[in-house]
Amino acid sequence: MRTLFKSALVALLFASAAHCQSPSLRLFSETRPAMGTKFTIHLFAADERKAAEYFELAFDEIDRIEEVLSNYRPSSELSRINSRAAQEAVTTDPEVFALLRLALDFSRRSNGAFDITVGPLVRAWGFFRGEGRYPSAEELAKARAVVGWKNVQLDPASRTVHYRFPGVELDLGAVGKGYALDRVIELLREAGVQSALVDAGSSTMLALGAPPGEEGWRVQIPQPANRTQSVSSVLLRDASLSTSGSYEKFFRLNGRTYCHIFDPRIGEPVQNMLQTTVIASDATTSDILSTALFVLGPAAGKELLRSGPDAKVLWIQGEPQALQLDFWRWPDPVFPSASSPRQSPRRPLADRQFVQRRFFQR
Ligand code: AMP
Ligand code: MG
Numbered sequence: 001m002r003t004l005f006k007s008a009l010v011a012l013l014f015a016s017a018a019h020c021q022s023p024s025l026r027l028f029s030e031t032r033p034a035m036g037t038k039f040t041i042h043l044f045a046a047d048e049r050k051a052a053e054y055f056e057l058a059f060d061e062i063d064r065i066e067e068v069l070s071n072y073r074p075s076s077e078l079s080r081i082n083s084r085a086a087q088e089a090v091t092t093d094p095e096v097f098a099l100l101r102l103a104l105d106f107s108r109r110s111n112g113a114f115d116i117t118v119g120p121l122v123r124a125w126g127f128f129r130g131e132g133r134y135p136s137a138e139e140l141a142k143a144r145a146v147v148g149w150k151n152v153q154l155d156p157a158s159r160t161v162h163y164r165f166p167g168v169e170l171d172l173g174a175v176g177k178g179y180a181l182d183r184v185i186e187l188l189r190e191a192g193v194q195s196a197l198v199d200a201g202s203s204t205m206l207a208l209g210a211p212p213g214e215e216g217w218r219v220q221i222p223q224p225a226n227r228t229q230s231v232s233s234v235l236l237r238d239a240s241l242s243t244s245g246s247y248e249k250f251f252r253l254n255g256r257t258y259c260h261i262f263d264p265r266i267g268e269p270v271q272n273m274l275q276t277t278v279i280a281s282d283a284t285t286s287d288i289l290s291t292a293l294f295v296l297g298p299a300a301g302k303e304l305l306r307s308g309p310d311a312k313v314l315w316i317q318g319e320p321q322a323l324q325l326d327f328w329r330w331p332d333p334v335f336p337s338a339s340s341p342r343q344s345p346r347r348p349l350a351d352r353q354f355v356q357r358r359f360f361q362r
Contacts, residue, residue, distance in 0.1 A: 025195070025212055030055045034062045035070070035177055037201030043188065044195040044212060054193055058184045065180040068096060069172050071119065072129070081161050082119070082169050085152075089160035097159045099284075100152070103175055106288050107149035110304055114292035115149045115264040119169030125269065127260045132251035134258070142167070144267040174261075178242060178287025181206040185283075197236070203243055204290075206283040207236035224274035225320030232314060232334045234279065242286035243277045244294040246270070263295050270295050272317055279312040279331070286311070298326040 025044040028051035032039055041058050045051035068077045077096050084090050092100075103116045119128075120143035126133035135143070146167035153162045172179075177200035184198050185208045197217045199205040207217045216235030223231045224247055234241065249260035250269075258269040276294040280286040289311055293301040298315045305311060305328050312331055318324035325334055 032059050035066050040199045042197045043193050054188060054191060057187055057191060061184050061187055062180050065183060069176045071171055078170060078172060085161045086163040086166040086168060089155065089162040091158065091160050099179055100161060101154055104149050104152060104154065106292060110292045110296060112149060112265050113263065113295040114288060116170050116172055117147050117149055117151060117168055118262050118264050119171035120146050120167060121262045121264065121267055122171055127249060132249065132258060134253055140267055147264050174291035175284060175287050178204045178283035181283035204283050204287045206240040207238060210237045221277050224316055225323065230335060232332055234332045239279055239281055240283035240286040241277065241279050242290035243275060244290040245275045246273060261291060261294050273297060275316040277314045280309060285309055302328055
């Protein structure tokens with residue numbers, strides 16, 4: 001497997017001291033590993049002690065959610081469900097039940113393009129703890145026989161999860177990080193933070209408010225083919241941005257590229273899509289949508305978006321030398337000639353203090 005860059009995005013965060021309405025607030029940032037990537041939290045706080053308090057609160061919550069939702073941890077609630085739900089209806093807690101319900105609702109609405117039962121496909125194609133590989137016909141047939149969101153039955157009255165047959169396996173890799181960011185921002189807001197950006201390995205980020213004196217948190221979206229170049233630059237304020245990219249995990253065979261995002265309806269990695277970026281009001285939705293719309297592509301994706309949720313989308317397909325861009329309500333200019341973010345027509349960056357996100361590799 002080749003992992004070009006783990007991160008899907010480069011975020012440039014600007015805090016202009018000159019326009020700062022709350023001069024007593026300072027920007028603090030902290031990065032810690034979680035959920036197979038690195039989470040970074042940027043927030044404005046009065047002093048280091050207060051910032052450290054917020055970081056503890058936030059990272060504890062991320063750890064809690066990983067312990068509940070990870071299918072890499074045998075002790076997680078998700079693993080407990082996966083190991084028992086084919087034999088009996090398993091009662092789960094309200095938090096997990098609500099998330100499964102939401103995810104399965106997106107499966108219905110996307111006609112199965114988004115499907116948290118992809119677990120067996122992830123394994124068959126060697127992406128679970130592995131480097132990716134072409135499965136045998138038998139392995140593929142076995143996986144395809146159990147993948148399908150209709151194989152999971154949820155009963156709201158008893159809050160139970162039941163699989164129709166053995167082998168069904170839930171994988172929340174396409175939604176867990178977004179969900180964690182929503183919970184973190186909720187906690188930080190309750191604790192009194194007014195301005196923060198939480199970032200899950202740059203594939204999903206969520207902004208609370210804006211840096212003091214600014215309109216929002218500026219985030220650069222890199223080109224899939226050349227990640228030092230920006231393809232667009234957006235301002236996030238009480239909004240989330242997620243990117244799904246074919247370059248995050250993939251292997252090549254006989255001139256074809258096989259990535260870690262599957263079209264569950266055919267049991268194969270999605271071809272011909274490089275990157276899909278979504279802006280939505282919350283990170284659970286943007287995370288789900290970036291994966292769903294990566295699978296659906298622009299035409300079917302726009303059909304889905306016509307009936308909500310409210311989102312803005314940038315699809316990138318094509319070859320590195322000839323990128324094809326497609327949009328849905330995208331708010332900001334794009335840089336069709338792969339120009340540098342410093343040429344943003346909207347906001348000259350001079351005199352701005354900035355923090356540049358680093359690329360992470362697993
Ligand atoms: P993301 O990077 O958010 O697009 O999530 C990709 C991860 O979601 C993969 O590593 C799989 O664990 C899982 N996944 C792959 N394809 C799908 C799909 N069609 N629907 C839901 N989850 C998927
Ligand atoms: Mg996702």
